[in-house]
Amino acid sequence: MDIKVQKYHPSIETEWNQFIKTSVAGTFLFHRDFMDYHKERFEDHSLMFYKENQLICCMPAHIKSQVFYSHRGLSYGGWILSEIGTENMHLLMEVFLEYIKDAIFSVSGSLIVKAEVQLPPLSYHKLHQEMAHIFKEKGFRVNRILDNLFVKLDQKYRVSSKKTRGYRNGKFAGLKIERSNDFKRFWEQVLVPQLRARYASQPVHSLDEIELLASKFPENIVQHNLYREDQLLAGITFFIKNDIVKSQYTASSSLGLKINAVGYLYMEAMKEFQEKGFLLMDYGSVNEPDGSVNKGLLRFKKELGCEKEEWKRWEIEF
Incomplete structure (x- = not known):
């Protein structure tokens, strides 16, 4: 050979x-x-x-x-x-x-x-x-299948009227998105507390680790935080992979949940990244640790216009 x-x-x-x-x-x-x-x-x-x-x-x-x-x-x-x-x-x-x-x-x-x-x-x-x-x-055989959700940004996508309702009824009024590499407030005030309270888990990356990685790759790891006045309601950490953008971490405060703050962030991000010429937004999988599908999360992402695909892991024994 x-x-x-x-x-x-x-x-x-x-x-x-x-x-x-x-x-x-x-x-x-x-x-x-x-x-x-x-x-x-x-x-x-x-x-x-x-x-x-x-x-x-x-x-x-x-x-x-x-x-x-x-x-x-x-x-x-x-x-x-x-x-x-x-x-x-x-x-x-x-x-x-x-x-x-x-x-x-x-x-x-x-x-x-x-x-x-x-x-x-x-x-x-x-x-x-x-x-x-x-x-x-x-x-090789498949030993795990995840349900991965994504939106093709180079095509027309359709968001459910349930998700856009906040534009019409005023719930999204006064919201401000901050785009930066300042992860500290999101990690400490929203992401870590919400993961601990709702799932008894923690982010794969600690605050020190995500800050280190973002310092090395400032164009590839970016933070979108959502505020009303000075109150942090939600945030999404995006990983930029050439013409693909992946939502790596997403979390909302209890008040943000009431106004669909994460949905608003996603909708605004899709418009922004589409205008910049990105081809695809990866929303990640909707599977629980045991492999079952989180039906609420699946519904949430489909209402944002996502398609579903099987994401496979392969193995071979010797």
Whole structure:
């Protein structure tokens, strides 16, 4: 085979980062400054694939308990490809499986019994559909399906009259959106208290972590906070991924819930990002930790014009 694979090493960080910038569907999530902010939690085993000494594919990954994961510190992973890489996808799979089964032991000292890959949502790019087809063809099976919601901003979308009622009845009067990289007030006054009270949980990123990441990627991580006078009613933390915008964190105060503050923020954001030329807004999944669907959340997002897709995680055992 004329494709070679090697394990990532920090000494070639610059090569990795430069490739991500020019790849077909790579985003700031795969930049090593984003991946490595919590590197002590993972045994990194990211891969780099070369054809005739030219880097054509990167794969963020780590190993835990004899399982090879596309990096679980990220929302998704899989192959990050160059244009040349897309021409070699079937061969990449053969090289990948051979490496996992035969070569990884000599590199890591671990005998791998399973590989698990969380591909990006299919709505992100047409090549992810081809990836999924190849994974299925090579014996991978689906071990989890999430219900992901999104709006195509390059098309006309329809918002329910229930959501736009606040424009007509005055509930949205006097609302002001602040767009900034100031996350402290939202985290401390709304997000953390609401997650603790309603779900007994906490954000994946602490305030210190989101501030660190936003300082490194100020154009990619932005905060929209909603106020009436000086009272914070709701906020959304957006991750900007090229021509896709993802709502990463969303929360509302008890008063904000009464006036559909989050719905207002979403509707205004869709108009803003559409005007800026973004193609898609990803609203995230509507699944509970046990995999069941939160019907109220599903209804809320569909009323905002969202479509639903299956977001699959694949695995293969050796």
